[in-house]
Amino acid sequence: MHIKIYSITVMHYFLYIFNAIVVFFLAGFMSITQTKINISMSAHSFLSSISAPPFSASEIIIFSSCSFSILIFLSTFYRRCLLNQNNQRRYILLALEICACLIVMRSINMAYDGVILLVVADLVSGYRGKNQRIILTVAMLGLYLIASYNLIDLRLKMIPLDAYISYYDQPAQGILKAACNIFTSFNMIIFVIYMMLLVQNQHQEKERIQSLNEQLNTANEKLRNYAIEAERMAETRERNRLAREIHDTLGHALTSIIAGLDACLATIDAAPAFTKKQLQVISDTARNGINDVRRSVKKLRPDNLERLPLKDALYQMIREFSSASGMQIELQHECWPQNLREDEEEVIYRIVQESITNANRHGKAAHILITLTEENNWLKIIIKDDGTGCENPVKGFGLRHMQERLMLLHGALAYEGHGGFTIKAAIPLNRGDVYNDKNNDSG
Template sequence: MEEILNQNRDGIKRVSAQLFSLMQLFNCLMIMFITMVTAHAMHGFILEGNAFDLITKCHATIVYWKIPVIAGILYISLLSLLSIECNNHIELIVKLWLEIAVSAGLFYCTGLSYTVMVLLILADIVRNRIDWSKKILYIVLLSCVDLVLNGNVLSGYANPVSVNQIWTYYRPDVASVFSGAINIMFLIDVFIFILYMVFLILEQMSEKERIAALYRELSIANHKLAEANKQLEEYTEELVSAAETRERNRFAQEIHDTLGHALTGIVTGIEACIMLMDIAPDATKEQLKAIEEVARQGITDVRQSVKALRPDALERLKLEDALLKIIDETMRSTGITINYNCTTSLLNLSQDEEDAIYRIVQESVTNAIRHGKADVIDIGIEREDGLLKIKIKDNGIGCGKVYKGFGLHHMQERLSLLKGTLSYDGSDGFTIDASIPIRWGNSAEEKED
């Protein structure tokens, strides 16, 4: 819509400019016609020896060839003034008086027969971008000037070259044709002026319509913006709620990983103590000491989870040392066998990557003991094609159909955040395969080598 309005406005503005240029050209032709015919008639009087009669009729000594030259210079001056754009009231009033003075000179040169230059000045006033109250004042002033010129007031103070007197050189029929031509050209010029004013009004109406359309579009845009802001607020609330939910899930996952692992080790160790209590009291004491250590570590992990949701072992140890520590504690407290084999460096990993690896191993071991009743667990970590691959297999009872519980669900979530994958199989014991895309630094490769 705005584009159509702009095209219409540009088209009207272009026609207005063309009409104003046509007025300037037509006035030039009329002034040159009048002054050239006048000069020709005066030259004829001189050639026929009737210069005395001419001087007597005009009451002045006249140099005929100067009339078109002076008129041409004055009209060029008028066009130059019309081309000047005014930015304020003072500039416009100075320009207006200069244009009136030049128009008076042209009126004199044309023998008081042509005042249509006033229409050019009027068109120039109307097209200026100033307040209409000042425009009306200028139009009234220009109308008064036009009345003065057409009322032959100047003839009382000067001896103008009268066209009616000069053109008596021609036969009456020829002079009549010339006068009729001037009247026709005058009417054409007035018609062009009226047409110009019509298009100027259309241009202003188009501008107002464009502004109104822009205002409507702005109102619609503001309404849409308000709706978008409302939707954004709702979406923000949803994001906050989702973030709170994710945080609760993460916290639940951390508690599950820490407490679940510790409690599983404690329960399994106590079961072993019950069986050993009567037959091996000393071994039972050692087992209870290991259980105590696991319980204390579990309490520490819970506190750390609440504090920063990061395993305490990873706060104090490097990742591989933390894995070895949890494996050793689990074997001591439960009596099961855990085979650990890592063929790649675990240095220069991000905190999220370290947390994920640690929790996958911890949760897998816990599930193998709690659900699988395993007594042998194999843990393998290797690097292949930019992936860190973790494989954990136990010799437990397995399961025909795997139901993704809390532990597997959170493993999947951790890996998804790292763009990793998780797969599992319960047909022969239980096997977990995890892959994490890792970009190792040079330092890690050098240490590995």
């Protein structure tokens, strides 16, 4: 494409150069011929054969040089306006260019009309849309009608080129006439080549635009398919999120309630007062579970995390579960990380919650030890119980959800079932060491 545009530009400048050579050749020929006529003292016979007095030799050179220079300047400026899409300025420049073209032809007594093709080349290059088709046609016809020697000669008395040629002998006349025909023919050949390149370029440009449109349509189709797929994936992720939230929340709450009710059944006859107190704890646990479910559906964090810092929320969850189930749960930490993100806090809370629930539901554990440590910007959580354990642990719903939550934080999960059940979770912190509360607590 760039090579084609370069070729068009080269041919257009070649049109400039060739027409400049022809105009200056004819102007020089007329000027030299008039000088020879004056020197040979045959001016009287020459003037008697023409209908109007000619320009002087210097006037012909100056007039033709200046007018052709103005024509080239207007043509160049017109082409620059094509890039700016300034229609009003283009029309003014086009009118001025046509006038300059006629002045150039007048300066050489209409002996050569090839300069019209320069204006036609600009007209064709500036052709845009259906409305300018009429302007293009009218301007081209008008140019050739105005440039017609017979029509111009009716108003302006000019000296024909043959009057200058007739001053020379027959062989020289033949050479001069042949040269004029060659100039006209060669100029037309250059113009035709220029037009062929221009048409090919416009055709290739249309094909390129069509190809780009097809690529754009394909890209739009892929984008639509991607949007549909992304929407489906988002729906799947949301379903999985809700499933994890409801499983963690309801599973933890129901396990705590069941454990508390079992304890109440055992003490209802022997200790009614203790049983009544235990039922109140179970009632509070059930209410908290309902609140957590509602917040999960609304994409909110657990109720405890909404109201309390992570550390206090963990202790409250441990106390409530211990009171309802009778399990002994201990939380140890060398130092407590600060500036955790909300998603990191929620994952830590849910892992501890799910681990406690599984230890009670599946392992029938009586004691759980939860340890939080930090090594090399990794927060490590170890949750070990003294339950029945499992020789070949199978990744169930709870373990899968823990792993999914950790994967969102680029963390890792490991577990083993020898001598009870142990869960090991690791979360990258990626921040500075900022801690407080360097005390060991238990609950």
